[in-house]
Amino acid sequence: MLYINGEWRKSNCGDTLEVMNPATGQLIKSVASGGREETREAIECAKEAFKTWKKATGEQRGSYLAEAVKKMKEKADDIAETITLEMGKPLLDAKREVAGAISYLDWYAEEAKRIYGETIAASHPDKHLMVLREPVGVTAAITPWNFPSSMITRKIAPAIAAGCTVVLKPAPSTPLSAIKVFECFHEAELPKGVVNLVIGPAEEIGDEMTENPDVRKLTFTGSTNVGKLLMRKSANTVKKVSMELGGHAPLIVFADADLEAAVQGVLLTKFRNAGQTCISTNRIYVAESIANEFGKKLAQEVEKLTVGNGIEEGIDVGPLINSLALEKVESHVEDAIRKNGKVLCGGRRVEITKGHFYEPTVINNAHDDMKISTEETFGPVAPIFTFKDEAEIIQRANHESYGLAAYCFTNDLGRGHRMVKELEYGIIGINDASPIVPQAPFGGIKESGIGKEGGKSGLLEYLEEKFVSINMGN
Known part of the structure; x- marks a missing residue:
């Protein structure tokens, strides 16, 4: 009505x-x-x-x-x-x-x-x-x-x-x-x-x-x-x-970060609502020295997520909104695989009734030539990129067009403050994957x-x- x-x-x-x-x-x-x-x-x-x-x-x-x-x-x-x-x-x-x-x-x-x-x-x-x-x-x-x-x-x-x-x-x-x-x-x-x-x-x-x-x-x-x-x-x-x-949020994990907290941060920002949020993590940047360990920990936790009809108990990830959304997620994953991305878990449709389900997916060895690095996936796919130092990650994390949300995990207080100054986003969470509250402004730049x-x-x-x-x- x-x-x-x-x-x-x-x-x-x-x-x-x-x-x-x-x-x-x-x-x-x-x-x-x-x-x-x-x-x-x-x-x-x-x-x-x-x-x-x-x-x-x-x-x-x-x-x-x-x-x-x-x-x-x-x-x-x-x-x-x-x-x-x-x-x-x-x-x-x-x-x-x-x-x-x-x-x-x-x-x-x-x-x-x-x-x-x-x-x-x-x-x-x-x-x-x-x-x-x-x-x-x-x-x-x-x-x-x-x-x-x-x-x-x-x-x-x-x-x-x-x-x-x-x-x-x-x-x-x-x-x-x-x-x-x-x-x-x-x-x-x-x-x-x-x-x-x-x-x-x-x-x-x-x-x-x-x-x-x-x-x-x-x-x-x-x-x-x-x-x-x-x-x-x-x-x-x-x-x-x-x-x-739209957004294309980076989530940065420095070598000094609490890895368990960073993994939970990815689970919260990437797989809630099946990745269909404007502040969802799109690019996970992990320091080279801890990338393998982080990837294993994240994949282990992602594999525990249950996919299904959200009206049922115990479901963590529901369907995508329609067939076009499902096809877009598939195309991003297929593109990543063609360009030497390594699927650590997931990577396929889930056949449940006639719904639009996709497995929660983690992709290692992601790089900047993949569609997923520039286009908003809007689905449950977590690509892991690596970086060497702070100067490099500041340059790569800042997106040419998008500037809605960014996340950073580090236990270095000075670095955290530097990232706040350098990241070109309207919303920034430092060791916080859930920064949105009604009393604070929400919105992006660019x-x-x-x-x-x-x-x-x-x-x-x-x-x-x-x-x-x-x-x-x-």
Whole structure:
């Protein structure tokens, strides 16, 4: 169902979208599918609601978010199961995602009260100078399938905390999770038109969002290529944009690192969600002196991972989202093997029902001529590269185009600080494979994105500054 102006409804033309389970290939459910017309209606409703919502106090807006937190906690298990059914991640990981989604609502429920302006020292005794921060306006949000609940709240929570109204388009693969989240907003009794949900064709809905002058802000999470397209289309109306785009994260292991911790770091950053995350490790750089030992330890742990339908107990790695994703992973592994890569474990499809499964894979002897060294694999494949010294690894770890996340394992405090300065990434974890928290900014540099999500920075993305100069003289 679509959710427009506080009401659940079908599309005007009656079209539907089939939602498939990637673990079984079976139909889960059909949902209403709208297009330009429904998106335009949602934008008009959001524009009307903005007139009142922008005047609400931060405490009032925060109270609605706090109520949404309660509703999501009540429905947490149901939402998690829906995530697993429509995108495949193991149920335990889905529950972690829902907890993360709630944490963003909870954080911005409080942060809504903390939108501050400032007073500027005047250059003339008769003047008083101020900067006010006001909501940017109607916001269009486009979210991906790999985190179908937390990506929604990470965008919507700061937007409505700032006083904006929102029209959201979820990925066509995972609309059911979005519906579950919007049920919580509905039950929290947000005023009509503050949040709206449109489901349907990406190009048709995206074109209306980018071309409609009533949309003043566009926020998107997805591939770099699509992000560039949306930016070009938004240019004609000069919209404010924030883009969380592709990544190609390096994970560096120095000879002095705690190898057990580094191995666990790879397991967490590479194989969670079957490697289908934008901050997933893509290149593992290991000091030459410990590369063989590290490879053996990692392969031993990876072989323990259980592949299967995420709804079942004891599953560590679920399916890839679709057949195209599976084919891409296969092509990267085949390319690596042709170029003398050595498969330490995995390297094959897993035939489970009609799902899109691939074995968790470790490849040794990886080098810079392989596709996997420059293209985002988005799958459970861990290539191990080697390096000689710090100067070499700084040069190789920094990617020409991507700059989202990087990880480094070392017990040398000075080296850790040097890596923080030299690595060209928006997020860096030093001996920390899980750095993401709601109170901190999330986002990349270069072609990995524009703007931030999370923390105070995420709130500022939905605010405009208004400078006021008051002449107090006679």
